[in-house]
Structure formats: structure tokens, C-alpha cells
Amino acid sequence: MSIVLTGFMATGKSAVGKILSQRLRRPFFDTDDMIEKQTGLSIAQIFTKAGEAAFRDLEAQTIGLVSVIPDAVIATGGGVPLRPTNMTELEKSGVVFCLTASPETVLERLRSEPATRPLLQGDEPLRRIQELLAERSAVYARCSHRVATDGKTPAEVADQILALLPAA
Secondary structure, eight states, X not given: OEEEEEESTTSSHHHHHHHHHHHHTOOEEEHHHHHHHHHSSOHHHHHHHHOXXXXXXXXXXXHHHHTTSTTOEEXXXXXXXXSHHHHHHHHHHEEEEEEEOOHHHHHHHHTTOGGGXXXXXXXXXXXXXXXXXXXXXXXXXXXXXXXXXXXXXXXXXXXXXXXXXOOO
């Protein structure tokens, strides 16, 4: 059974995933990293050169690859749940956790890397975060487990996820 971490950008999916991978001695896969390695382009470059739809297609292909790997820890991009087929694949592979954070927490975490987040380009990033969270709230709500990351370290979030895992 794999552990899948999804949720909005900057909620800690990659950082928490790496910790879970180490603690459980399982392979770790970050779908955004996989796409960047496969294409030789950053996510921002893919958005600029090919558009969001092309990126979402690459994301779906990558989900198809990682969802069949047993006993992995998988961190997805924030838009993965937008395609129901992605979530169906991931739910078949294991337990899906949606990591959450307030818009203000997301913005604070993103201040160090604004250029790498193509969906947040513009003058009012907080408003854009709020809009995107509102658009995605229904798909994120479908996750069986939601874990708030506000005010917590990645290690604390990992502890919480480990406590929620079904007994093997």
C-alpha cells in the first residue's frame, strides 16, 4: 500500500514525503520532479512553452507510472486532483492524504520561490491563492484524510500521517 500526498502548492507534500520515505524505508516519488527530469524543463517553463493543459497531460502520464509502484511514498503536484482519473489511480494504489494550509501560510511559504509557481504570477498572489483554493476545494474535500500543516514542521505532519495509517 502506497502513501499518497496531495493538496495545494506549498502545503509540504515533498518535504513530508521525503520524511515518510526515510522513516518507512520506502521509495519516494515526487511527480513534479519526475516531469522536470523527463522533459528537461522546469514546471514554469512547461507552462510557458506548452501551456497548462499540456502540463496536466504530463501529470496524468506520470500518475499512471507511479500509481502501479507498490509500497511507495508519492507526492503529487497540487493540480493532480483536478482530473478525477488521477485520483482514481492513486486511490487504488494506497491511502491518499490531502495536506492543507491557509492562504496566508501558503503565501508565506512561497515568498522564497515566486518565479517557480506559474499559477501565481501577477500583482495579487494572496487573492490568486484564495481563488485557486476555492476552485479546488471540492476535489480536495474528496480525499479520505485531510491533514492541516499550518504551524507544523514537516516532521510533525509526518508523525500525524503515520498515526492515521491503517494497521498493516
